[in-house]
Amino acid sequence: MVYKLHGVALSTCTQRVLITAQEAGVEVELVPVDFKSGEHKSEAFLKLQPFGQVPVLEDTDAGITMHESRAIARYLATKAKASHVIPLADDPDYLKKLAKFETAASIEYSNFDPLASGIAFQKIFKQMKGMGEADENVVTHLAGQLSAKLDAYEKILSKQAYLAGDEVTLADLFHIPYGRLLYVCGQGDLIDSRPAVSKWWKSITSRESVKKVVGEK
Numbered sequence: 418m419v420y421k422l423h424g425v426a427l428s429t430c431t432q433r434v435l436i437t438a439q440e441a442g443v444e445v446e447l448v449p450v451d452f453k454s455g456e457h458k459s460e461a462f463l464k465l466q467p468f469g470q471v472p473v474l475e476d477t478d479a480g481i482t483m484h485e486s487r488a489i490a491r492y493l494a495t496k497a498k499a500s501h502v503i504p505l506a507d508d509p510d511y512l513k514k515l516a517k518f519e520t521a522a523s524i525e526y527s528n529f530d531p532l533a534s535g536i537a538f539q540k541i542f543k544q545m546k547g548m549g550e551a552d553e554n555v556v557t558h559l560a561g562q563l564s565a566k567l568d569a570y571e572k573i574l575s576k577q578a579y580l581a582g583d584e585v586t587l588a589d590l591f592h593i594p595y596g597r598l599l600y601v602c603g604q605g606d607l608i609d610s611r612p613a614v615s616k617w618w619k620s621i622t623s624r625e626s627v628k629k630v631v632g633e634k
Contacts (some may be wrong), residue, residue, distance in 0.1 A: 420493070423448045423465065424472030429534070429594035430486035431472045432630055436590055437490035439626035441497035487526065490587055502587050514581075521580035521588035524570075532563040533595035540602040560604055567607055567614055574613035578620070589621045597622075597631060 422437070422445045424431030431447075438445040450456050451470050457469045465473045466484045475480065475482050476575045483489055494503040504514035536559050539551040573580060576628075579589050596618065599605055608618050 418478055418493070419444045419446050421446050421448050421475040422472050422489075423450050423462070423475070423479070425450055425452065428471050429598070430470075432594045433486040433591055434472050434474070434489045434493070435630045436593055436626050437493050437502070439629050440502050440587075440590065440624075441494045441499040443493055445493075445495050449603075470580060487522070487587075487591060490591070492589060502585065502590065517581040518586050518588055522585060522591065524580060525588055525591045528566045528569070529592060530595060532559050532566065535559045536563070536602050536604055537595055537598040541598065560607065563604075564607055567611055569625055570617075571611045571613050574617045579617065582596075585597070585621060585624075589617070590624075592618075593621065593631065594625055 422434060456462055463469055465482055472486060504511055504518050536556055539556045543551055557622045577583055579585050581588050599607060609615050
């Protein structure tokens, strides 16, 4: 079975899905969306994704079209029964594992992504969109907030290998796209300066699924 993924290879959200597909062992056909031409705002694309964003997944065999990268990732991993990265309902410890997984996934979504993506916007995407130079005061503020959040990560990861316990899950892998951009933005020390966080980061970025999608750090 081949899934169609409408997106952009360099898009952080598209990469999140592609990494999951590699982990789940499913084949995904990337259908490029041309942002320069405004394809993502075309009538045809808005029928697939009303917000004009990527990625969009088409599972034609199941008659399912869906968007939002984390939702797509959960769907692919669950359908592929990739129990090493997501809890499955037939596991005797499902509810316990689900509770830990969803807590970890919420940590990424609420405490990491808004700050890391904000830094990336200022240092990378703002100029790409012709919106001027980065506001370094904003960058400093966001980095300070993220530093405090990563202090909490350090406490969690000093007691267990991954955010949901001793096994890697999608909640860890969801960090990869914007975590990599922190290094591009000159903020890699936020990760490297914390021993447990650094060990965790090296572990998740060394996975073959990650290397195949984004390459080495």
